Amino acid sequence: MSAVRGEFSSRFGFIMAAAGSAVGLGNIWGFPTQTASNGGAAFLIAYLVLAFCLAYPALMAELTIGRHGQANAVSSLRKISNNLLQKRFAFVVGFGGIICAGLILSFYAIVAGWMISATLEPIATLVGSESSSTWLSEQSLSRNLIFTAGFIILTVAIISRGVENGIEKWSKRLMPALLTILFALIIYVMMQEGAMTGLKAYLVPDFNSILDPELLVSALGQAFFSLSLGTSVMIIYGSYISKKENLVSLGAYVTLIDVFIAFVAGLLIIPAMYVAQAQGVEIFSATGELLSEDTLVFQVLPALFDGMGTIGLFVGFAFFALMSIAALTSSISMLEAPVSYAVERFDLGRVKATWLIGTIIALVSFTIVLNFNVLFGLVIALTTKFSQPILGLMCCLFVGWIWYRNSLLNEIQQGCPEVASSLFWKIWPWYIRFICPIAIGLVFVSSLLG
Ligand code: VAL
Numbered sequence: 418m419s420a421v422r423g424e425f426s427s428r429f430g431f432i433m434a435a436a437g438s439a440v441g442l443g444n445i446w447g448f449p450t451q452t453a454s455n456g457g458a459a460f461l462i463a464y465l466v467l468a469f470c471l472a473y474p475a476l477m478a479e480l481t482i483g484r485h486g487q488a489n490a491v492s493s494l495r496k497i498s499n500n501l502l503q504k505r506f507a508f509v510v511g512f513g514g515i516i517c518a519g520l521i522l523s524f525y526a527i528v529a530g531w532m533i534s535a536t537l538e539p540i541a542t543l544v545g546s547e548s549s550s551t552w553l554s555e556q557s558l559s560r561n562l563i564f565t566a567g568f569i570i571l572t573v574a575i576i577s578r579g580v581e582n583g584i585e586k587w588s589k590r591l592m593p594a595l596l597t598i599l600f601a602l603i604i605y606v607m608m609q610e611g612a613m614t615g616l617k618a619y620l621v622p623d624f625n626s627i628l629d630p631e632l633l634v635s636a637l638g639q640a641f642f643s644l645s646l647g648t649s650v651m652i653i654y655g656s657y658i659s660k661k662e663n664l665v666s667l668g669a670y671v672t673l674i675d676v677f678i679a680f681v682a683g684l685l686i687i688p689a690m691y692v693a694q695a696q697g698v699e700i701f702s703a704t705g706e707l708l709s710e711d712t713l714v715f716q717v718l719p720a721l722f723d724g725m726g727t728i729g730l731f732v733g734f735a736f737f738a739l740m741s742i743a744a745l746t747s748s749i750s751m752l753e754a755p756v757s758y759a760v761e762r763f764d765l766g767r768v769k770a771t772w773l774i775g776t777i778i779a780l781v782s783f784t785i786v787l788n789f790n791v792l793f794g795l796v797i798a799l800t801t802k803f804s805q806p807i808l809g810l811m812c813c814l815f816v817g818w819i820w821y822r823n824s825l826l827n828e829i830q831q832g833c834p835e836v837a838s839s840l841f842w843k844i845w846p847w848y849i850r851f852i853c854p855i856a857i858g859l860v861f862v863s864s865l866l867g
Contacts, residue, residue, distance in 0.1 A: 422487065423580025425657050430585035432670050435654050437588040437746030439675035440595070442528060443643040445743050446714055448679040449686035451639055454707045455632045458622035461683065463636040465676060471856050472640040473672040474848040475809050476651055478816040480668050483655025485828040489758040490514050490649035493656060494812075497820040510811040511758075514649030517804040518754035519774070521648060523781040524796050525751065526572070529744035530564030531715065536737035539722075539730035554719075558786065565782045571745065573775035576752045577768045580657050584749055591742045598739040599678070603685045605732060611695030615688030634863040637856065642801050643675055645747070647809035649754040656757075663833040665841050686713075693721040714740070752778070806861040810854050817850035 425431040452460045486493025491511030498504045534553045541550040552560060575583045606612055626632055645651060658667065690713070694700045698720045702708055722733035752774065759770040785792045816825065825846070829836050836842050 423657055424659055425585055426581050427585075428662060428667070430581070430589060431654070431658055431662070431667060432674070433588040433592045434584050434746075434750070435651070435667075435671040436674040436678075437592050438645045438650055438654065438750030439643055439671060439747075440592070440678045441643070441645075441743050441747030442525070442740065443639065443747075444675065444679040445599075445682040445686070445740060447642070448639060449683045450707070450713055451635055452619065452683055453687055453690060455635055456623050456626040456629075457618045457687070458620050459624065459627040459629075460632055460636055461619070461680065462622055463627060463633055464640060464679070467633070467637045468640040468644075468672060468676045471637060471848075471853055472644050472646065473668060474845055475641070475646050475813055475853050475857070476644050476672060477664065477668045477845065478812050478849055478853075479646060479651035479809075480655035480658070480664055481825065481828055482812060482816065482820075483652035484658050484660070484664060485824075486652070487656050489656070489761045490652040490754065491758060492761065493652050494815060497815060497824070499819065499821075503819055506811075507815070510808055510815070511649060511652070513804065514647060514652070514808050515755045515758050517800050517808060518648040518650055518751040519778055520781070520796055520800045520804075522569075522572070522748050522751035523778050523785060524793060524800075525744060525748050526565050526568045526778070526782045527561065527786060527793070529568045529741060529748060530561060532737050532740040532744055533568060534560055534564050535715070535719070536734060536741055538737075539734040543730055561786045562783060565786060566779055568744075568748070569775055569779045569782065572748045572752050573771050575745075575749050576756055576775075577771040579767055584753060587749065588746055591746050595739060595742045595746070596678075598735050598742070599681055599685060602732065602735055602739065603681070606685055606689050606692060609688075609692040609695075611691040611693075612688035614695075615691030616684070618691070619683055619687040630863065634860050637860045638801075638806070641805055641809055641857070641860070643679060644672065645750060647805035647807065647812070648751065649808075650750045652812070653754055653757045654750065660831045664829055665833050665836060665839075689718060689721060693718070696721065696724050698724070802865075803861075806857050810857040810861070813849050813853040813857070817846065817854070822846065 425434065448464070452458075452464075482493050482497065483490070486496045488496070489511070491508055494507035494511045495504050498507045538550055538553040541547075541553055575587050577583065578586075607616075641647065655664075658664065690700045690707075700708060707713075718736065719733060722729035722736070725732060752771070755774045756767065756771050759765050759774060760767050763770075765773070785796060826837060826842070829842070
């Protein structure tokens with residue numbers, strides 16, 4: 418074991434780091450596009466309810482496992498196991514989460530690389546370098562490899578500095594920057610023609626579709642992905658929380674911020690789609706269906722920015738900077754999961770472990786870039802559709818069925834002495850035992866069938 422374990426130095430630091438992990442491309446890209454293609458406000462309501470009723474309890478399970486274990490995901494899960502079989506199971510779940518986090522980072526880095534090149538493109542245009550601007554805006558092997566590698570190096574540079582000086586410090590800088598850009602963009606888009614129609618589509622629900630099983634499955638899947646569940650990340654972040662902190666409220670803050678940013682991102686993206694439509698960019702079919710969910714960010718919105726002239730360069734720059742920051746705060750958490758394991762299990766120095774794992778992830782990313790058509794979709798499906806729900810479910814089973822109830826209560830009581838008589842303690846253990854596993858199981862089966 419390494420000598421001294423890192424710890425978040427403050428409540429605010431933890432909240433920014435965990436919210437930074439949760440708030441990613443899933444919120445700013447995934448949530449609004451899912452909302453637009455699943456009937457607007459009905460999806461929003463389903464998402465809000467499911468995030469609080471199902472994803473928050475599952476998040477609490479992962480944070481509590483980590484805070485109790487004060488170690489990487491594998492060791493923390495082992496600590497609550499009672500026999501050899503359970504310890505083996507702990508390894509499969511903890512290590513599985515670590516691999517899942519590494520694989521998410523490997524495709525995330527590619528997308529984040531696109532975001533960074535799209536951030537630089539308006540600058541190239543502004544300084545009049547047409548060839549750079551063309552290179553930055555077109556898909557090419559050289560551009561994708563360079564920016565993927567660049568993004569991974571950035572992530573490695575932050576993680577190699579440790580918990581307080583790396584993760585916490587950068588999350589505390591980047592998250593407020595993200596919020597500022599997001600709000601500035603919303604104000605701008607709201608002033609454009611067509612925005613109010615978009616706002617109405619986003620906020621006025623069609624109650625007929627709210628119980629549509631497909632909508633519910635997408636909303637729950639989105640909530641799980643967004644809170645980075647089933648990736649070991651919340652276990653390892655939980656392990657850096659001081660025993661003095663109130664876990665129940667910390668988890669609630671993280672869920673609240675995650676849901677809030679997804680909601681606010683919807684206030685930007687959905688009205689922006691209608692603004693683009695008003696300016697002649699084709700977004701919706703005659704029957705109101707979203708035409709290009711996948712191309713929205715890289716074709717539709719840039720077409721909108723192009724139509725705005727010089728101001729569009731600034732708006733485009735701000736938009737893609739926002740996306741890059743969201744990706745970075747999530748990717749540092751994805752790298753921390755394997756790094757913390759390597760440091761504690763093999764007694765490696767943090768800097769060495771980070772560069773080693775960063776190199777492995779870069780090689781996986783390059784393999785995906787070189788075999789994009791086959792591997793990109795496959796890795797996304799494998800991690801988000803399969804691994805995350807299964808591993809999230811396993812963590813609930815660990816807390817609900819394997820961890821002794823008294824020991825669980827002891828852990829939560831540290832920093833929250835009044836919890837035993839609270840509504841949370843009356844409901845949560847049952848949720849974790851029955852409701853969460855059944856609900857996640859249903860999402861998983863439906864996504865397999867879908
Ligand atoms: N939670 C992040 C997101 O919403 C990822 C890392 C799963 O994009």
